[in-house]
Amino acid sequence: MTQQPDFGVPTQSQTLVQGLIRSEGASYSNWGLHRSTTPAVFIEPISYADVQAIVRDSARFPSPVNPVGSMLSVASTFVNDGGTMVCLRKLDEVIGIERDATGRELVRVQAGCRLKKLNMWLQARGLEVPFQAEIGEASVGSVAAGDTKESSIDGPGYFSAHVAAVTYIDETGALRTLSDLADGAAFYEFKCSFGLLGIIVECLVETRPATLCRSDVSVEGFASPTELAAGLLAKRSQCDALLAIVFLHQLVSFFDRRYKAGPGIFTPPESQPECEAFRLAKRLGIQHGFDGVEVPQPKGLVYSRADFVNEYWRPSASERRLDFQYYEHDISQIERVVTEAYAFTKSFQDKTGYVPGGFATYFVQRLAQEKKPYGLYSSGPGVSFSFDPICSNPAEPLWQQFSREYNDLAIRGLGANASPIQTQWLKAGDVKIPRKLAKPRFTTPYYAQFLE
Numbered sequence: 001m002t003q004q005p006d007f008g009v010p011t012q013s014q015t016l017v018q019g020l021i022r023s024e025g026a027s028y029s030n031w032g033l034h035r036s037t038t039p040a041v042f043i044e045p046i047s048y049a050d051v052q053a054i055v056r057d058s059a060r061f062p063s064p065v066n067p068v069g070s071m072l073s074v075a076s077t078f079v080n081d082g083g084t085m086v087c088l089r090k091l092d093e094v095i096g097i098e099r100d101a102t103g104r105e106l107v108r109v110q111a112g113c114r115l116k117k118l119n120m121w122l123q124a125r126g127l128e129v130p131f132q133a134e135i136g137e138a139s140v141g142s143v144a145a146g147d148t149k150e151s152s153i154d155g156p157g158y159f160s161a162h163v164a165a166v167t168y169i170d171e172t173g174a175l176r177t178l179s180d181l182a183d184g185a186a187f188y189e190f191k192c193s194f195g196l197l198g199i200i201v202e203c204l205v206e207t208r209p210a211t212l213c214r215s216d217v218s219v220e221g222f223a224s225p226t227e228l229a230a231g232l233l234a235k236r237s238q239c240d241a242l243l244a245i246v247f248l249h250q251l252v253s254f255f256d257r258r259y260k261a262g263p264g265i266f267t268p269p270e271s272q273p274e275c276e277a278f279r280l281a282k283r284l285g286i287q288h289g290f291d292g293v294e295v296p297q298p299k300g301l302v303y304s305r306a307d308f309v310n311e312y313w314r315p316s317a318s319e320r321r322l323d324f325q326y327y328e329h330d331i332s333q334i335e336r337v338v339t340e341a342y343a344f345t346k347s348f349q350d351k352t353g354y355v356p357g358g359f360a361t362y363f364v365q366r367l368a369q370e371k372k373p374y375g376l377y378s379s380g381p382g383v384s385f386s387f388d389p390i391c392s393n394p395a396e397p398l399w400q401q402f403s404r405e406y407n408d409l410a411i412r413g414l415g416a417n418a419s420p421i422q423t424q425w426l427k428a429g430d431v432k433i434p435r436k437l438a439k440p441r442f443t444t445p446y447y448a449q450f451l452e
């Protein structure tokens, strides 16, 4: 670990923090508007020295100090009543490209930068990050130390796998850097810490020359949950990466089979207007939780994946808007998971009349355990899939009841790994975070329940 030059402890005569500070008891909500928090202080730092000063001054900035980016997370990860909420969104520069000692080309980017901005910046230079989720609003700092999923081509499918170094403010207010080349285990552990070891202000992220992708999109029905599970495996074996949205109670699935389509930076003109029609329909589908949106089924569509990293507007409480739960399973469990989830969903429908809008299914390649020692994807090399119920109204009581009861089946019955950022209604024991990954200055009551 290298300690970097300090920006200096501010004296009483200096301005402690230049960024915006609000301490009038305002509340802040997540994107879905179903969770909110009332911190004692809300701050938007505009320099690393601001973040250092905040961490050092526990009288003015009460513990816990918790970083947020775009506040999209569906779970209570950002809830920090009475504490200090540090929003990194104004530290969002893409600083530049650099090459490291091993020849890797890396982008240096500040933690508050949104993924869409980063993707566009790289695309303009003929580069890409191998992880390209649909969600363009998520901030680099959140996804570097938190959980993500995507059906990636030539990549594991979670963002933190591509983070090669983090610069952060530790619990003493020191600016520190950890990297894969210099710090090994300590670095990989930090990337599993959800901001509980420090506030990330800057990351180095692996890039590669930009590539194109080809998609075949279809919607197909199955006679039984067993056939549906077999269909998911068959579709995955036919392509380089598969994304499926399963309408489980109907035994119908939307498939996006993705194939490598060689080098290329921009969506080719001959793919238009189909590509833009597909992107906009998919974007609206995600915004509205796939409720009442027809998505086209193009075949052989060639495009830049960076173009499919989307912007989403902040919805109002009366709008349909995506909400979801996240569960990671090993691929060997797919038939059992689909079959038992089907039985559960049908029984819940019989009891209440409610079913979730669908189950989002991503496939992720796990790396060696030392590179992902804790949390999601930490069981060593192999393939994981997610089977994530989605809905279009996070405030719907029956959806919340479904999610709570489904946690019992998925986590306690089927042994799924859950995420404190992407799985809601977790109880103590559902997620286990080693105590060594959390410093008291940064640990909120929400996270304290998972420490062991």
Ligand SMILES: Cc1cc2nc3c(=O)[nH]c(=O)nc-3n(C[C@H](O)[C@H](O)[C@H](O)COP(=O)(O)OP(=O)(O)OC[C@H]3O[C@@H](n4cnc5c(N)ncnc54)[C@H](O)[C@@H]3O)c2cc1C
Pocket (backbone or CB within 6 Å): 031, 032, 066, 067, 068, 069, 070, 071, 072, 073, 074, 077, 078, 088, 111, 112, 133, 134, 135, 137, 138, 139, 140, 141, 142, 143, 145, 146, 147, 148, 149, 150, 194, 195, 196, 198, 199, 200, 201, 286, 287, 312, 322, 421, 422
């Ligand atoms: C419409 C929609 C679509 C989505 N699609 C996807 C998808 O395709 N794939 C996917 O993986 N996820 C998806 N998500 C989930 C989303 O990507 C994650 O919740 C992501 O973490 C949100 O980023 P954020 O900046 O809003 O994080 P926030 O909600 O602001 O913060 C979440 C947590 O991240 C940590 N954190 C934030 N900033 C820092 C920092 N600087 N240093 C250290 N820790 C920090 C803290 O623990 C914080 O509580 C989607 C969410 C929505 C609402």
